[in-house]
Amino acid sequence: MKVELLLRPHPAWLEHLESLGGFDVTFPDDLPSELLRLTVPHEDVNAVIADRPEPGGPRWWLLERCVHSLVSTMGRVEDPPRFVPLPELGPYFYVHVYLAALPYTRRYHRELGVPEEVSWATFTDLGRNMAVHRKRHGTGGLHAPDWFMLHARGILYQLGRLQFNRAVLGPSASEAVTVAGLPVEPGSPSLGVHIPDFHGSLTPEECDASFELARSFFPRHFPGERPRVMTCGSWVLDDQLAGYLPASSNIVAFQRRFHLLHRFDDSEMLSFVFGREADLAELPRRTRLERAIADHLAAGGTWHGRIGWLPF
Structure with missing residues (x-):
């Protein structure tokens, strides 16, 4: 799968991502606990873990640049090009983007002095919108994947x-x-x-x-x-x-x-x-x-x- 081909219908987004380059992406050591803390529905937890992109794999290029886009616009009210649904990448691709961006968002919150309870109340909207997706479609996934960009960017x-x-x-x-x-x-x-x-x-x-x-x-x-x-x-x-x-x-x-x-x-x-x-x-x-x-x-x-x- 050539991810760049999927992005050709979205030239402004592709240009933005290409201008950013790669990024340092890591995932939580205890991914199941992190998912549950984010109120990810229990029935989705195993599937999310199994779907994690692998470094150097076909989805890694886009994962790095999506995280880079979030971090590079942290705190800025002006929106970067918004994420678009790409079913070909699997139902949980953007869940992993936000998981990888979360440490940077938490650091931004700490720099602002945002109380920990407000941070986590905000982040649990990730799990909520996975529940919304299942409510509306009967399958696992993330409803409106661009919506959580506001949370991840500290907006x-x-x-x-x-x-x-x-x-x-x-x-x-x-x-x-x-x-x-x-x-x-x-x-x-x-x-x-x-x-x-x-x-x-x-x-x-x-x-x-x-x-x-x-x-x-x-x-x-x-x-x-x-x-x-x-x-x-x-x-x-x-x-x-x-x-x-x-x-x-x-x-x-x-x-x-x-x-x-x-x-x-x-x-x-x-x-x-x-x-x-x-x-x-x-x-x-x-x-x-x-x-x-x-x-x-x-x-x-x-x-x-x-x-x-x-x-x-």
Whole structure:
């Protein structure tokens, strides 16, 4: 297998990787314990170990350069070319990329003074997204392999129920925030807000605690950045849900925190709520949320993602 041939459809990424060259890559001595610490599902552990790339093997060239890309952009908000799914490399290739990058990320966290418990809460999103992959596809793998780039590069942190990543405002969001009276412009520092799966209910109390943690964590560990707003883009913010759910629901309470902006197409809702995609007639209606989503679609409606912001 010639890995470079797989990358030809992605010329910008290939050029970036070739410009970096090789890198010093090692794996944990006790790989099973490390995988379990990262909450990798037990049924995946043996397969991940068996799939480890060998030095000098056909996947090693790409492994070295992927790790080099992560480490060379550590802490930088600007994204490098993002990893793309390459099924030909096996379902766990990017798991090994992140395992090899983890010592460098941990060192970066220590240099910032990030508490150990925050570091490991953040890193366990690797195992979570392997569980998401199995939930959606019924097989082992890593869901959205580019997502964990934010964690591995020291950009995203799990703080209680929610995740927050360092970011900058785009033109449309900055315009809306400026109209609301806050002095921002395109490129101003901001925080992105994310709602991880497999982490319990989205209660107002737990969200309050997460936002308060974020408001103290980022000024302490990134004092050179002064975000004035946090933004979220999610199907959870589709205000059509408020027409189906009670005002006391956690989702509606979460929506009320935000000033809602434009809608966008979002294909994640059905997979996030139901797991594997199914025909409309086969969607379960076990919960109020499932009934709301299925009934809206059955009536000819469409769900959307929505962007929202709130003051930092």
